Amino acid sequence: MKNILVTGGAGFIGSNFIRHMLSSYSYNIINLDLLTYAGNLTNLSDIEKNKNYTFVKGDICNRNLVENLFDKYAIDTVINFAAETHVDRSIEDPDIFLETNVLGTQTLLHAAKNAWKENSEDQYSRTFNEGVRFLQVSTDEVYGSLGEKGKFTEKSPLSPNSPYSASKASADLLVMAYYQTYGMPVNITRCSNNYGPFQFPDKLIPLAIRNSMKNKCIPIYGDGMQVRDWIHVKDHCDAIDKVIHQGVIGRIYNVGGNNEKTNLEIVKTILDYLNKSEDLISYVKDRPGHDRRYAIDYSRIQTELGWNPRYTFKEGITETINWYLRQYP
């Protein structure tokens, strides 16, 4: 592994991942990002001058651009973070979710296959250049919703409920199709809800922190009893690092934080830490099709790759709240 194409690297998880990789290895990182409302280059201002880092503004759906990047930078690894990610926005306007999350992933897969496959004229050849790999960053939301008990394993059926999760599940199917049909070296990671620094403030935790700081109402959908498994973004980055280096080709890895919390508990924890009144909580009409519970069995990555989340929720959320306090005084 030498030249890594990271897509969506100006977003929340991608920017944390680039920082992690540049501080751990001497690989060249090429960050392809369209800079949508969710992408922000200030997320990477501390590393923009790093000699191993290149930023390219552009769309993963742009085939010419993507193919040129494979040529120009001799890309041998792709980590696809680029996506439209907000469930509410996908309910309002799904089109862009299908374009970026499905067709964009297909464009990347196609370019990777053409760049990496040996004997590219022979459609039956399944030989790829040594050491290449395509990692799709997916989500536990592709599995749909759980009842009060049980956890998603990698064998759980795909049962997405929102346009966002349906687009992510579609992309996962395409990635596995490239593995089955062409023998392309791929992996998929399916992670639970991330929190930590550099998250766009339309998501629950940054929204709750920033609204509390300004004594503004914090909207909570329905009864607030929706359960999510929360993981610190640095633990997620660490898991992706493990999978690109040691993951078994063709395998899907669930990634979780072993930390189930209701949305209400999350908001109350933040209010409590900031010494704010629970009167700031404002219950609003529930999101249509809102999944009730996610929980993730990540024993495969634990036993096969020796990965475990390192952050406890208490230390992770404390660090995160303090980061937002410093960032937006």
Ligand SMILES: NC(=O)c1ccc[n+]([C@@H]2O[C@H](COP(=O)([O-])OP(=O)(O)OC[C@H]3O[C@@H](n4cnc5c(N)ncnc54)[C@H](O)[C@@H]3O)[C@@H](O)[C@H]2O)c1
């Ligand atoms: N945030 C989570 O809790 C979570 C959990 C599991 C999986 N994921 C997955 O991780 C990935 C990153 O999530 P995030 O929370 O960092 O998202 P984000 O919304 O913060 O960032 C997405 C990035 O992708 C870029 N982008 C969007 N469309 C693009 C396009 N067409 N071409 C190039 N770049 C484009 C945006 O500019 C932005 O920088 C996504 O694929 C998401 O599905 C997120």
